[in-house]
Amino acid sequence: MFNPLQSRTLAISGDALPTWAGGPVLTPTRLSGTEKLGKLYEYTMEVVTVESETFRVWQAKELVSAEVLIGRELAISIEYDGKGTFMPGQQGNTGLPNIGAGTREITGIISQVECTGADDRHVYYQLVVRPWLWLATRNRENRIFQNQSVVEITESILKEKNYPFRYELRLGAPGFRGIYPKRDYIRQCWESDYEFLSRLWREWGLYFFMDGSTLVLCDSPGSHKRHGPAYESISYHAPEGKRIDEEHINKLTLSRELTAGILTLSDYDYTRSRGNLGVSVDDASGMTFANAEHYGWGDYSQPLASTMGLSGDPNNLQREGECLARVRLDAERCRSLRARGKGNLRGLATGLTFHLENHPIKQANAEYLVVSTTIDIRNVDETSCAAGAAAQYLCETEFVLQPANTFFKNRLKKKSRCASETAIVVGPGNQPMWVDGYARVKVQFIWDRLGKHDQNSSIWLRVSSPWQGNGFGTIYLPRIGQEITVSYHDDDSDKPYVSDRMVNQFSQPPWMLPGNQALSGTRTQEIDGAMSNSFVADDTTGKPQVQVTSDYAQSRLVLGYNTRIAGNAGRKEARGVGIELATDAEAVVRAGRGMLITTEARSGATAPVKDMGETVQHLTQAREQHEDMAKLAQQHKAQQDGANQNDATKALKEQNDAIRGYAKTDEKPFPQIARPDMVFASAAGFAFTAAQSTHLASLQDQAITTGRDVSISSGRSFVAAVKGAVSIFAYKLGMRLIAAQGKLQMQAQSDAMELAALKDVTITSTSGKVIINAAKEIWIGAGGSYIKINAEGIENGTPGHIFEKTSFWGKPDAASMRMPLPTMPQGNMKTTNLYPQSR
Numbered sequence: 001m002f003n004p005l006q007s008r009t010l011a012i013s014g015d016a017l018p019t020w021a022g023g024p025v026l027t028p029t030r031l032s033g034t035e036k037l038g039k040l041y042e043y044t045m046e047v048v049t050v051e052s053e054t055f056r057v058w059q060a061k062e063l064v065s066a067e068v069l070i071g072r073e074l075a076i077s078i079e080y081d082g083k084g085t086f087m088p089g090q091q092g093n094t095g096l097p098n099i100g101a102g103t104r105e106i107t108g109i110i111s112q113v114e115c116t117g118a119d120d121r122h123v124y125y126q127l128v129v130r131p132w133l134w135l136a137t138r139n140r141e142n143r144i145f146q147n148q149s150v151v152e153i154t155e156s157i158l159k160e161k162n163y164p165f166r167y168e169l170r171l172g173a174p175g176f177r178g179i180y181p182k183r184d185y186i187r188q189c190w191e192s193d194y195e196f197l198s199r200l201w202r203e204w205g206l207y208f209f210m211d212g213s214t215l216v217l218c219d220s221p222g223s224h225k226r227h228g229p230a231y232e233s234i235s236y237h238a239p240e241g242k243r244i245d246e247e248h249i250n251k252l253t254l255s256r257e258l259t260a261g262i263l264t265l266s267d268y269d270y271t272r273s274r275g276n277l278g279v280s281v282d283d284a285s286g287m288t289f290a291n292a293e294h295y296g297w298g299d300y301s302q303p304l305a306s307t308m309g310l311s312g313d314p315n316n317l318q319r320e321g322e323c324l325a326r327v328r329l330d331a332e333r334c335r336s337l338r339a340r341g342k343g344n345l346r347g348l349a350t351g352l353t354f355h356l357e358n359h360p361i362k363q364a365n366a367e368y369l370v371v372s373t374t375i376d377i378r379n380v381d382e383t384s385c386a387a388g389a390a391a392q393y394l395c396e397t398e399f400v401l402q403p404a405n406t407f408f409k410n411r412l413k414k415k416s417r418c419a420s421e422t423a424i425v426v427g428p429g430n431q432p433m434w435v436d437g438y439a440r441v442k443v444q445f446i447w448d449r450l451g452k453h454d455q456n457s458s459i460w461l462r463v464s465s466p467w468q469g470n471g472f473g474t475i476y477l478p479r480i481g482q483e484i485t486v487s488y489h490d491d492d493s494d495k496p497y498v499s500d501r502m503v504n505q506f507s508q509p510p511w512m513l514p515g516n517q518a519l520s521g522t523r524t525q526e527i528d529g530a531m532s533n534s535f536v537a538d539d540t541t542g543k544p545q546v547q548v549t550s551d552y553a554q555s556r557l558v559l560g561y562n563t564r565i566a567g568n569a570g571r572k573e574a575r576g577v578g579i580e581l582a583t584d585a586e587a588v589v590r591a592g593r594g595m596l597i598t599t600e601a602r603s604g605a606t607a608p609v610k611d612m613g614e615t616v617q618h619l620t621q622a623r624e625q626h627e628d629m630a631k632l633a634q635q636h637k638a639q640q641d642g643a644n645q646n647d648a649t650k651a652l653k654e655q656n657d658a659i660r661g662y663a664k665t666d667e668k669p670f671p672q673i674a675r676p677d678m679v680f681a682s683a684a685g686f687a688f689t690a691a692q693s694t695h696l697a698s699l700q701d702q703a704i705t706t707g708r709d710v711s712i713s714s715g716r717s718f719v720a721a722v723k724g725a726v727s728i729f730a731y732k733l734g735m736r737l738i739a740a741q742g743k744l745q746m747q748a749q750s751d752a753m754e755l756a757a758l759k760d761v762t763i764t765s766t767s768g769k770v771i772i773n774a775a776k777e778i779w780i781g782a783g784g785s786y787i788k789i790n791a792e793g794i795e796n797g798t799p800g801h802i803f804e805k806t807s808f809w810g811k812p813d814a815a816s817m818r819m820p821l822p823t824m825p826q827g828n829m830k831t832t833n834l835y836p837q838s839r
Contacts, residue, residue: 008379009079009346009395011103012045016072016110018063025049025063026125029379031076033129035350036372036400038207038410040134040194043106045076045127046116060123066113073213074129076106078377080347082230083246100230104347107213108132131210132165136194142447143188146459147306149180150204154217157193167215170223173205173407175323178219180204181315184306185459189418189493199413203299205327207410209351216351221405224369227352234345236359249356252341254364259336261291263329265298265321270462271314271438277301279321281329285336294332299494300324305459309436331409339368339401346395348373353404367404374398418493422446422502423486425478427455432527433479439463441478441498443486461486463498476522482507508568510534516570523568526551536565543574553585594673598681610672615681616660622705623652633729643725648701723829749824773819 010028018025026047033043049060082101112128139162145153151169158167171178188196201207206219218224226232230247237248261284267277279298284291302315348354350373359365378394402408423443427434435441440460444451451457464487467474478484478501487499503509510523521536531551538545538560545560551567558580564572581587589595600614630645639645659679661671673679680686688694696702704710712718720726728735737744746753755761763770772778777790785798796802 009377009393010045010379011077011079012047012074013077014072014074014110016069017074018065018068020050020055020059020063023050025060027379028076030377031078032374032376034372034374035209037209037350037408038198038201040131040137041108041210041350043076043108043129045074045129047125047127049123049125051121057118057120057123061118064115064123064125066115069110069113069127072110074108074110074127076108076129078104078106078346080104080230080247100228100232102228102230102347104349105212106210108210109134131215132163132213133194133208133210133215135163136197137192139192140190141188141193141196142190143450144445144448144458145183145186145188146456147182147184148186149182150200150206151178151180152182153186153200154197154206157197158215165213165215167217168211169217171206171217171219172222173219175205175319175326181320182306183494184302184304185494185496187493189416191416195413199415202331202410202412203324203327205323205330205407205409207408211351218351218408221369221407224351224353224404227347227349227354231345231347231352231354233355233357234343234348235357236364238360247343247345247347249341249343249345251343252339252356252359252364254337254339254361256287257336257338258287258290259292259332260294260329261285261333262293263325263332264293264295265300265325265328266295267298267301267317267321269301269303269317271303271310272301272317275317277317277321279318279325281322281325283326283329283333285333290336294328296328297490298324299492305440305461307456309460310438327409328412330407331411334402334406334408337403337406338371339364340399341401342396342398344395345397345399346375346377348397348399368401369404369406369408371400371402371408415493417491418488419491420485420487420499423458423484423498424453425480425482425484426451426453426457427480429454431480433477435477436460439465439475439477443484443496443498445486458496461496461498464500476501479527510568511536511565511570512568519565519570532567534565538563538565538571540571553583555583555585557581592676594676594678596673596679596681598679599683600681601683608670608672610661610670612659612672612679612681614683615679616656618681619652619656619659621707623649623656625707626652626703626705629729629731632731633727636729636731638729639727640725643727648703651701652703747822747824749826771819773821775821 008028010031012026012028027050028045028047030046031043033041035041035043049055049057049064080101080103082099106129108129108131110127111130111134112126114126114128115123116126117124136157145156148156151171154167157163169178171180186200191199201217204219206217208215208217210216216223235246235248236252237244237250239250262280262282264278264280269275269277277298277300279300282291298321300315300321301317304310304312304314306312348370350370353367353369355367356365374397376394376396378392380393423445425434426442426444434455438460440462442455442458443461444453444457448457463478465474465476478498483502483504483506484498485500485502486496489495489497501507510521511519518540519536519538521534523532523534523536525532533550534547536547536549538547540561540563543561543563545558545563547556547558547565549556549565558575561577562575562580564575566572596610596612596615598612598615600612602611626645627649630639630649633639634644655677658674659672659677661674662668664671777788779789780787785800786796788795788797
């Protein structure tokens with residue numbers, strides 16, 4: 001490094017500065033620039049090549065290379081004399097000259113080199129010098145910071161290899177006392193590192209200045225040190241025309257400004273959706289109308305979206321919100337009292353404090369923080385002066401001050417608006433889905449080159465739903481690997497949510513297109529499997545249908561023009577029209593208050609859904625027929641008390657009344673089917689078939705009514721077992737009981753048997769005998785004549801004559817012949833096996 005020794009005010013040094021014959025090639029002539037708290041400075045250093053009889057201009061041009069200088073460090077030294085004039089005989093330091101004399105160092109990098117001209121003796125250049133932090137403006141980055149505070153984010157960026165400079169943290173503001181809270185998610189959104197950090201620092205009340213090559217981060221008045229002895233106190237001297245050798249302030253104006261005095265913020269946290277998250281800070285000054293309020297949207301809620309998710313601890317909304325509101329209010333209030341001045345102050349530095357003295361306004365003599373400085377310093381330049389001209393020197397410093405005990409803050413920078421972006425749903429490698437209790441998912445943005453495509457790639461993101469209520473709504477959870485669209489609340493890059501799902505080559509539509517463009521609906525897919533469920537509306541012209549299907553057991557409900565929809569292939573062959581409800585597994589149809597299944601049409605669905613006038617009419621006619629025939633059977637003694645159809649007809653009437661329904665009321669506008677009956681009605685007929693058995697069971701009565709015939713055909717036997725009586729009544733055409741093969745056997749096993757006819761009774765055996773056998777007696781009679789046969793003998797009796805016509809009449813000895821009598825079986829009914837007669 002070449003470090004020239006010279007007596008001029010300005011000096012420069014740096015590894016990249018060219019040398020010739022052991023000496024410098026460039027000499028500083030003028031330094032100008034502005035430096036402000038929280039902003040990057042820019043200084044312009046004007047330099048000129050040295051003059052020598054052996055060093056030519058063309059040599060200087062070859063030695064000064066912009067490519068070599070740009071990006072290299074340059075140290076600028078500004079020499080100042082200190083204060084004090086020698087006065088002999090004074091005690092202590094009083095009367096000592098040049099107290100605090102030294103140099104102010106500005107160390108930055110050369111960002112621009114420009115050759116501004118040349119003559120026969122010199123080449124003139126301008127070097128633009130910016131702080132090391134300026135390097136952070138050169139990049140553009142897009143990345144996510146999770147579960148980090150503003151300080152941690154700052155350190156992680158500044159420790160990167162692109163920023164080889166030191167930084168110092170002087171943090172201790174009352175709100176956080178240097179310990180700033182972590183944020184679940186902060187995104188650097190297509191910004192340079194400087195734009196991102198500057199925006200973040202302003203939001204949290206941090207700002208910076210450069211101390212040489214060191215970046216100093218501050219957040220409170222206590223972060224600022226005082227100038228050294230030369231500038232710890234600076235005198236004000238009004239310009240009166242007399243010479244004052246000591247550096248001083250020659251112009252100073254104090255200004256008051258009316259600012260906001262109240263700052264109110266509001267925010268929203270969907271994990272505390274009904275909470276009042278508003279905060280307000282009131283620090284109005286005593287000036288009139290100083291209580292104006294700024295109302296804004298805060299960003300201090302943290303909806304438990306980080307690694308711990310819903311099991312994490314919520315942040316302190318009140319404290320953090322008030323601190324952020326205080327930052328915004330301080331950014332307004334710090335401008336309420338400012339001082340602007342001018343003086344020949346070579347060593348006055350932004351970010352340091354000094355005490356003002358000798359100002360005619362007593363209240364102005366106080367401690368101030370230097371908020372900004374603009375300097376213009378020109379070196380004594382004998383070589384560049386025109387012949388005969390006097391050496392010129394100039395130092396002008398303009399500055400802005402604020403009271404040193406006042407918090408300085410920069411106003412917020414607006415975030416750039418963030419449009420919708422593409423991302424992929426991610427999670428652990430062994431999971432098909434990864435969601436939490438709020439149906440949130442993790443995503444990997446397409447632009448994210450740092451994420452690992454796992455559950456750590458983002459925070460939990462909410463998924464937009466077309467309908468959401470408390471325990472009800474619509475939900476379609478994104479699955480790992482699906483492409484989604486991420487949008488942003490208020491276009492804020494720190495507030496992402498999943499707004500849509502998109503088609504790509506790995507996430508194709510549920511039905512192949514464009515061939516199935518008439519299909520609309522939803523098709524899901526089994527987790528870790530290939531089976532699917534679908535809800536689809538088919539709007540094919542003239543053949544509309546709706547299907548609800550599940551691949552499990554080939555279960556489906558089809559309404560309309562039934563066209564098979566085969567998975568992703570879509571529409572296939574037509575299968576019919578109407579309704580199909582089918583499954584390869586079990587099916588259950590259950591209705592707690594009754595059910596009507598009917599083929600009685602209701603065109604246009606204009607009638608009430610339970611309208612069944614025809615059905616009620618048919619049931620009423622059937623019940624009336626039942627009653628009439630039952631009464632007729634009782635009149636003919638075919639039915640007796642306790643063994644008749646009275647109970648059945650009464651039950652039919654009650655059932656019909658319930659099916660018809662009772663009076664219509666506001667509470668029951670559709671009174672049909674007043675109890676849980678099942679009603680089957682057909683406009684034509686019923687056909688039931690079973691591959692095995694059919695069983696009809698009733699707890700009470702079972703009635704069958706037909707307008708014409710009851711026809712029963714059995715492939716094997718017709719068997720009936722009745723606990724009580726069996727009564728069969730034929731009103732007109734008689735009754736036939738015929739066995740084409742086998743016996744016809746009738747028994748009354750515990751009582752008598754009666755056979756009666758209005759006309760003849762004929763007993764015939766066409767190829768055998770007629771045997772009349774009785775254990776006690778046989779009595780045959782007609783018109784008063786009789787034959788009585790018993791064990792004692794045979795008795796004939798008649799009121800008239802007895803005629804015997806025979807070819808032979810014999811009277812052998814006494815004889816006896818007994819025919820076997822059938823054994824009458826006995827059995828006891830177990831009442832526990834009876835089907836109950838009532839509930």
